[in-house]
Amino acid sequence: xxxxxxxxxxxxxxxxxxAEYRIEPIHQRExxxxxxxxxxxxxxxxxxxPVCLPDADGTLQRQLVGSFPVTGPxxxxxxxxxxxxxxxxxxxxxxQMSVADRIRCMETFIGKMLEQRTLVINLIMWEIGKNLxxxxxxxxxxxxxxxxxxxxxxxxxxxxSRFRIEExxxxxxxxxxxxVVLAMGPFNYPLNETYTTLIPAILMGNTILFKTPKHGSxxxxxxxxxxxxxxxxxxxxxxxxxxxNVIPPVMQSGKVNVLTLIGSSRVADELQRQxxxxxxxxxxxxxxAKNAAIILPDADLNIAVQECLLGTLSFNGQRCTAIKIIxxxxxxxxxxxxxxxxxxxxxxxxxxxxxxVQITPLPEPTKPQYLADxxxxxxxxxxxxxxxxxxxxxxxxxxxxxxxxxKEGMRLYREEQFGxxxxxxxxxxVEEFIDYxxxxxxxxxxxxxxxxxxxxxxxxxxxxxxxxxxxxxAQCQRxxxxxxxxxxxxxxxxxxxxxxxxxxxxxxxxxxxKDTATNKEILNEIVGNHQSTFLSTNFIF
Ligand code: G3H
Numbered sequence: 373x374x375x376x377x378x379x380x381x382x383x384x385x386x387x388x389x390x391a392e393y394r395i396e397p398i399h400q401r402e403x404x405x406x407x408x409x410x411x412x413x414x415x416x417x418x419x420x421x422p423v424c425l426p427d428a429d430g431t432l433q434r435q436l437v438g439s440f441p442v443t444g445p446x447x448x449x450x451x452x453x454x455x456x457x458x459x460x461x462x463x464x465x466x467x468q469m470s471v472a473d474r475i476r477c478m479e480t481f482i483g484k485m486l487e488q489r490t491l492v493i494n495l496i497m498w499e500i501g502k503n504l505x506x507x508x509x510x511x512x513x514x515x516x517x518x519x520x521x522x523x524x525x526x527x528x529x530x531x532x533s534r535f536r537i538e539e540x541x542x543x544x545x546x547x548x549x550x551x552v553v554l555a556m557g558p559f560n561y562p563l564n565e566t567y568t569t570l571i572p573a574i575l576m577g578n579t580i581l582f583k584t585p586k587h588g589s590x591x592x593x594x595x596x597x598x599x600x601x602x603x604x605x606x607x608x609x610x611x612x613x614x615x616x617n618v619i620p621p622v623m624q625s626g627k628v629n630v631l632t633l634i635g636s637s638r639v640a641d642e643l644q645r646q647x648x649x650x651x652x653x654x655x656x657x658x659x660x661a662k663n664a665a666i667i668l669p670d671a672d673l674n675i676a677v678q679e680c681l682l683g684t685l686s687f688n689g690q691r692c693t694a695i696k697i698i699x700x701x702x703x704x705x706x707x708x709x710x711x712x713x714x715x716x717x718x719x720x721x722x723x724x725x726x727x728x729v730q731i732t733p734l735p736e737p738t739k740p741q742y743l744a745d746x747x748x749x750x751x752x753x754x755x756x757x758x759x760x761x762x763x764x765x766x767x768x769x770x771x772x773x774x775x776x777x778x779k780e781g782m783r784l785y786r787e788e789q790f791g792x793x794x795x796x797x798x799x800x801x802v803e804e805f806i807d808y809x810x811x812x813x814x815x816x817x818x819x820x821x822x823x824x825x826x827x828x829x830x831x832x833x834x835x836x837x838x839x840x841x842x843x844x845x846a847q848c849q850r851x852x853x854x855x856x857x858x859x860x861x862x863x864x865x866x867x868x869x870x871x872x873x874x875x876x877x878x879x880x881x882x883x884x885x886k887d888t889a890t891n892k893e894i895l896n897e898i899v900g901n902h903q904s905t906f907l908s909t910n911f912i913f
Contacts, residue, residue, distance in 0.1 A: 378764060378765070378766035378769045378771065379432060379766045379767070381722045381723065381726075382424050382425065382766075382767065382769075383423075383723065384425070384426055386425070389723075390725055393494060393497065393724075393725040395437060395494055395495070397436050397437060397438040397439075398437065398438035398590055399416070399438050399439050400416075400438065400439065400440040400441060400590060400593045401416075401441065402441075403443065403610045403612055404596040404600055404610040405447070405450060405451050405610070406450070406451075406454035406458075406605055407454075407604070407605025407606055408600070408605075410447075412441040414441065414442065414443065414444070415441075415442045416440060416441055417439060417440055417589075418436060419436070419438050419440065419587075419589065420434035420435065420437065420737075421434055421498045421499060421501070422434060422500070422501040422733030422734055422735045423435055423497075423498060423724070423733055423768075424768060432766065432767040434768065435498075437495070437498045437499055437590060438590050440589050440590055440593065440612055441613070442612060442613045442614065443611070443612045443618065444617055444618065445618060445620075447611075447613070448581075448611055448613070448618035448619070448622050449621050449622070449625070451581050451609040451610070451611055451622075452621075452622050452625060452628075454606040455552045455580060455581050455606060455607075455609050456552055456579075456627050457606055458579040458604065458606025459549075459551055459578070459579040462548070462551070464579070464604075464606075466577055466579060466603065466604050466607045467548075467577040467578070467579075468905060469577070469604075469905070470905050471525060471526075471529045471912065472910070472912050474574075474575055475525065475912070477602050478518065478574070480601075480602045481518075481602035482518055482519070484598035485595060485598050486515065488594040488598070489511055491594050492511055492594060492595065493507045493508050495590055495591035496510060496511070496562065496588070496591055497725060498724075499562070499588050499589070499591055499735065500559055500560065500587050500588050501732040501733040501735050501768070503725075503726075503730070504724055504725050506687055507724065510561060510563055511563060513851075514563050514564045514567050516853075517564070517567065517571070517853050517870065518571050520853065520854070520870045521572055521575060521870050521873070521874065522575070524871050524874060525575055525576075528871075528874060529546075529912050530911055530912060532544070532546045533908070533909050533910060533911050533912075534909065535909075540887045541884050541886060541887065542885055542886075542891065542892070542895065543882050543885070544883050544884075544906070545881070545882045546880070546881060546906055547576065547874070547878035547880055548576075548577065548878060548879060548880075548881040549576050549577030549877070549878055550576075550578055550630050550877060550878060550879055551578060551579075551630070552578065552579055552580075552581065552627055552628050553569075553578045553579070553580050553581070553628070553629065553630040553631075553632060553877065554580075554583070554619075554622060554628045554630070554631050555569050555570045555573060555580060555582040555583070555632045555633075556582070556583045556585070556615075557569070557570075557582075557588075558585055558692075559585040559587035559588045559735060560690045560691060560692070560790075561691075562585050562587070562588025562591060563591060563592075565634045565658070566582065566584075566585075566592070566634075568868060568873060569634070569868070569873065572870075572873035572874045572877050573630065573873075574607065574608065576874060576877045576878040577878075578629075578630065578877055579606060579607050579608075579609075580608045580609065581609050581611050581622065581628075582608065582609070582610060582611060583612075583615065584611075584612060587735040592610070596610060619643060619646070620646055623646035623647050624647075626648040626652070628653065629652065629653065629654065630653070630655070630877060631644065631647075631654075631655045631657070632656040632657065632877075633655075633656075633657045633658075633659075634658045634692070635659065636659060636660055637659040637813075637863075640655070640657050640659055654866075656873075656876045656877070658692060658857065658859065658863070658864050659692075659859070659862055659864055660788050660813070660814055660862050660863060661693065661694075661788060661814050661817070661859065661863050662697060662786065662788050662813075663693060663694065663696055663697075663817045663818060663839075663848040664696070664697045664698070664699060664805070664808065664812075664818050664819075665679075665680055665683065665695045665697070665698045665820075665821065665847075665848075666698075666699045666799075666802070666805050666818070666819070666820055666821065666822075666831065667698065667699065667700045667701060667705075667821045667822075668701060668820065668821060668822030668823075668824065668827050668828070669701045669703045669822075670822055670823045670824050671821040671822045671823065671845075673704070673707060673708055673711050674711075675821065676708065676712075676845075677711045677715055678715075679819065679845065679846055679847045680695060680794075680819075680821075680847070681712070681716065682847045683819065683847030684696070684698070684792075684794045685719060685730065685731070685772055685794075687732075688770070688772075688792045689789070689790065689791050689792045689793070689794075690734075690790055690791060693817060693848045694790075694848070695819060695847060695848055696788060696789060696790075696795075697778070697785070697794075697795050697796075697797060698794060698795070698796045698797070699798075699799050699804075699805045699808070700796055700798055700799070701799060702798050702799065702800050705776075705796070708796075709758055709774065712774065713758050713759035713760075713774050714759070716772050716774055717759045717760045717761050719772060721769055731769070731770075731771065731772060733767070733769050734768050734769075734770055734791065734792075735768075737768075739770070739791055740770050742791070743763075743773075743791050743792070744763065745783075746783045746787065746789060747763055747773055747775055749783045749784070750775050750778055750783070750784050750795070753781060754779075755775050755776055755778050755779070755782065755784075755795075757774065757775055758774050758775070758776045758796075759772070759773065759774045762775075770791070770792055771792070772792035772794065774794045775795050775796065776795075776796040776798075777796065778796060778797050786812065786813075788814070802830070805831075806834055806835075806838075809835065809838045809839065810838065812861075813861055814859070814861060815838055815839045815859050815860030815861040815863045816840060816841070816859035816863040816864065817839050817841040817842070817843060817859075818838075818839045818841075818842055818848070819842075819843040819845075819847060819848055820842065820843070820844050821845055822844075822845070839859070839863075840858045840860060840864070841856075853869060854869055854870050854871070855869055856868075856869045857869055858872075883906060883907050895907070
């Protein structure tokens, strides 16, 4: 359904875009490899923004933001070799560097990253259509994440700066790097979620290949120079191009020690399978999710409505942690929908920089049609859109749709829609909800809305073994970043959080000896003369 009012929300000329948010196309013709910005004269991929302007015929067209290199298998293998050489079987400058010195390099990086803040925030808006407030939050949250990671690492290092004596054995135990890390981030948090794996992986002494996402690639360009000049050569290497071309030679080499991916379980499976020695590969991944919210009969509907609005539609529902299906008890389903649907329709659509805008253009060109298709599928099964204007679309703008009643058999019941469509299911018995979670392929988070403590408790205990976080009277979300971020089944592998990530990208190594006078003398001499970086009682202040 096309809506002429929606088309009026797009600028008709660049003059209508506030000067500070206009952008000159950025044509990236270089990439970071082995400490150099390598020039690129080969094929490129053009980046089109979900922000559209009318062409001469008045048809809305996605605007060109720039282009970036499409490198191939040769460059991918070169990048891999650079990371392997920089790691040098753990003997490279970076894995051998003390934690304190690595932290100093990271602090240098933060300073240089901050210099690019305005440009990166602008690129987040242009490349993926995230609104200004959320794009700003994404940048600032990432910087805070890096500072928190540094503080946590200092604490971990302080705790391991002392020797242990047990059962006649003296030992020192520290976390050491794993090797070469292949990091791939998603389009919805192209900066934050790439960095929440990349930064701890670097800090722990690993060397990195990082592949930028298809949407949200250019915003990494201004930061490549910061990586280049803050870390020794080969520690951070960029990978551009089509995943299907550049990833297989890297994985098939068997030289990747850690795969970290925020993306789909289908891609995760394919990538892991390409590694010739699966037992040597550690995977840290956040994958698919279909987080469900349940509204109990006695829920405070004001809270449920507000939290479900945030949970389902922040960044147009394009969050792995978004609430992607709502279960409302039959006794209050009508009342909930009567309150929820108008609030959904009231959300303000517009361009990312518009004041207080909540619904913004969708970056994936095929998404509006996909959303229309899953709504049509639900309609064929007897559901309908119950909010005013829901499902109206023009070019990349799509007004959120509340679809009710959704049932087993409809695509919306199981598929992760990752967009502004909210399926609502009606239930009579909480067992139906629990059964849904048991039979679902996902297991990230769930939300319970209610006031009866007995009813809430009856859900908490089964739910904590089906998902990894149960939110009470609150939307699903990743933060605070010190909380564990993980999932069961197809939703994740490994755990992320400020501390968990440092652990995920490292392994404990111990140096041990028998408690004899000679051995104690040897240890004292090594430590006293600062002869080893690992065996040391240096304390980071
Ligand atoms: O896309 C998944 C993000 O990690 C979600 O983070 O819950 O803070 O929006 P968030």
